[in-house]
Amino acid sequence: MSVAEPAVADPASADTVATDSVAPSSPPAPIASETAAIEVVRLSHTYKKHRALQRMEFNVAPGEIHGFVGPNGAGKTTTLKIICTLMKPQQGAVRVFGRDVVRQVHAVRSSIGFMPDHFSMYRQMSVHEYLDFFGAAYGLPTKTRDGVIKNVLELTDMDGRQDDLIKGLSRGMTQRVGLARVLINDPSLLLLDEPASGLDPRARIELMDILRALKGMGKTVFISSHILSELAELCDAVTIVDRGTTKFSGSIDELLSAAAGLVTYRVVLDPPRDGAPEPENLSDDLQAIPGVTEVRKCEERPGWLMTFDRDVIPVNEILGGVIALGLPVVGFAEEKKHLNRAFMELTAGGVREA
Numbered sequence: 001m002s003v004a005e006p007a008v009a010d011p012a013s014a015d016t017v018a019t020d021s022v023a024p025s026s027p028p029a030p031i032a033s034e035t036a037a038i039e040v041v042r043l044s045h046t047y048k049k050h051r052a053l054q055r056m057e058f059n060v061a062p063g064e065i066h067g068f069v070g071p072n073g074a075g076k077t078t079t080l081k082i083i084c085t086l087m088k089p090q091q092g093a094v095r096v097f098g099r100d101v102v103r104q105v106h107a108v109r110s111s112i113g114f115m116p117d118h119f120s121m122y123r124q125m126s127v128h129e130y131l132d133f134f135g136a137a138y139g140l141p142t143k144t145r146d147g148v149i150k151n152v153l154e155l156t157d158m159d160g161r162q163d164d165l166i167k168g169l170s171r172g173m174t175q176r177v178g179l180a181r182v183l184i185n186d187p188s189l190l191l192l193d194e195p196a197s198g199l200d201p202r203a204r205i206e207l208m209d210i211l212r213a214l215k216g217m218g219k220t221v222f223i224s225s226h227i228l229s230e231l232a233e234l235c236d237a238v239t240i241v242d243r244g245t246t247k248f249s250g251s252i253d254e255l256l257s258a259a260a261g262l263v264t265y266r267v268v269l270d271p272p273r274d275g276a277p278e279p280e281n282l283s284d285d286l287q288a289i290p291g292v293t294e295v296r297k298c299e300e301r302p303g304w305l306m307t308f309d310r311d312v313i314p315v316n317e318i319l320g321g322v323i324a325l326g327l328p329v330v331g332f333a334e335e336k337k338h339l340n341r342a343f344m345e346l347t348a349g350g351v352r353e354a
C-alpha cells in the first residue's frame with residue numbers, strides 16, 4: 001500500500017488497477033444530494049474468454065443500504081472491484097457520487113471504503129497498531145489519528161479492544177476491525193463484499209446493527225451476499241444478479257410484489273401458562289385453514305410459519321381462520337424469508353441457505 005495513494009483494498013487482490021487517473025488540482029466539487037451514490041451503466045467485463053458481466057445496470061441511492069445478491073460466480077466481486085477502482089470497466093461506465101471511476105479515480109477513492117471478501121490482516125499487530133498503520137496510509141496526521149481510531153472503534157463496538165492482538169480475535173471481531181479500517185478515512189460509501197460470510201448468527205446480527213448505525217450517520221452501504229434472506233431485513237433496496245446480468249433492482253417492497261403470490265406469514269401465539277404444552281394438533285389445525293399450503297414451526301423465533309397464495313386468498317381471511325380456531329394470536333406478520341422464493345425465480349443458480 002502506498003501512503004500517497006491510499007488503496008481502498010488489499011492491492012494484492014487487484015487484477016487491473018485503474019491507473020490513468022487524473023489527480024484533482026482542486027478539491028472535488030460538492031455532491032448534489034440527488035446524485036446516485038453508485039451508477040452502473042451497461043457494464044460488461046470479460047476475463048480472457050469468460051464473460052463475467054454483460055451489460056450490468058443498476059443505481060444505488062445515497063443514504064440507503066443496498067443489497068447486492070447473486071449466486072456463486074454471478075459477477076458480484078467483479079462489479080465491486082470496478083466500482084472501487086481496482087479494475088477498469090472494459091465496456092460501460094460506473095460513477096460514484098457522479099464521478100467517473102476511470103477519469104476521477106482519486107475523487108472516487110476518497111469517498112469510498114472497500115472491504116473485500118478475503119483480506120489479509122497483520123496478525124502480530126494490536127488492533128490499535130493495525131488501524132494506526134492504515135490511518136497513516138490514508139495520510140491522517142499523527143496528532144489526529146488516535147482520536148479517529150477511538151471513533152471508529154466506538155462505531156464498530158470495539159471500544160476497549162485497542163490493545164488486543166489481531167491474532168487472538170474471533171472471526172466476528174476480525175470483521176469488525178476490517179470494518180473499522182474502512183471507516184478510517186470517513187468514506188461516504190461503504191462497499192462490503194460478503195462481510196457476513198463465516199460469521200455465527202450472533203455476530204451477523206451485531207454486524208447488521210453496526211451497518212444500520214452507519215446508515216443512520218448518512219453513509220451509503222452497498223453489501224453483497226449469496227443469501228437474500230440475510231439482507232432482506234437490513235436493506236432498503238436490492239439488486240439481484242445472475243450470470244453477469246441484472247435480474248432485479250429496486251426496493252424490497254417492489255421485490256415482494258415482483259415475487260409470485262406465495263407468501264409466508266409468522267403467527268405468534270400467547271404462550272400457554274405455567275409451561276403447559278401447546279394445543280394438540282396445532283399444526284394440523286393451521287394447515288386445515290382454507291388456502292394454506294404449508295405450515296411449519298419457526299426455528300429461530302417463536303411462532304408458526306404459514307405459507308399461502310395471497311393472489312388466491314386474502315391475508316385477512318387467513319388471519320380470520322387462525323382467530324376462528326380460538327387461538328390467542330399476539331402477532332401476525334409477513335416473513336421476508338420468503339424472498340428466497342423470488343430469488344430462486346429470478347436466478348437460475350439458486351441461493352445458498354444460511
Ligand SMILES: Nc1ncnc2c1ncn2[C@@H]1O[C@H](COP(=O)(O)OP(=O)(O)OP(=O)(O)O)[C@@H](O)[C@H]1O
Pocket residue numbers: 015047048050051052070071072073074075076077078079226
Ligand atoms: N481473475 C479471473 N480470471 C478468470 N475468471 C474469473 C476471474 N475472476 C472471476 N472470474 C470468473 O468470473 C465470474 C464472476 O466472478 P465473480 O467473482 O465476480 O462472481 P461472484 O458473484 O463474486 O462469485 P462468488 O460469490 O463466488 O464470489 C465467475 O465465473 C468467475 O469464475
